Amino acid sequence: MEPRGGAPAGWLPTALRRLERKLGADREGRTLWVWMVPAATVVITFAILLVIGVQGSVDLSLTIPMAVVLSVFLGSLSAIYLTAASADERDQDGGPDDRPGPRVPPPDPPPGDVPVPIVRVPSPSPRPVEQPTPVGTGSPSPR
DSSP, X not given: OOOOTTOTTTHHHHHHHHHHHHHTOOOTTSOXXXXXXXXXXXXXXXXXXXXXXXXXXXXXXXXXXHHHHHHHHHHHHHHHHHHHHHXXXXXXXXXXXXXXXXXXXXXXXXXXXXXXXXXXXXXXXXOOOOOOOOTTOSSOOOO
């Protein structure tokens, strides 16, 4: 799919490179055959939906718009995947990164040279607690 002389589709490689630049899928020096996947996705999806609509006796006025919308949608997803794959390659190669940098770090804590006094307070000795005697137990009451 590279440009060749007076080929009928000589405009196609230039248009695909322009589309790649607009999408941010910088694929310079790589083949344009990867664009066959989104194109095939559009054509195959349209054909399958058209056949299903005809076999299901759905009116063509409903089948064709549905097939067009869904095939363009799936083709767009395939093209977006090419953009994401290109961004992943760019991240691995150490290329430019569009993500924001790290946030401002929090301020440093105060220096640790200041001693913090630890005061130990002795706990009071436990006092004996009187337990109440339950009713009905213990010694009998005088009569």
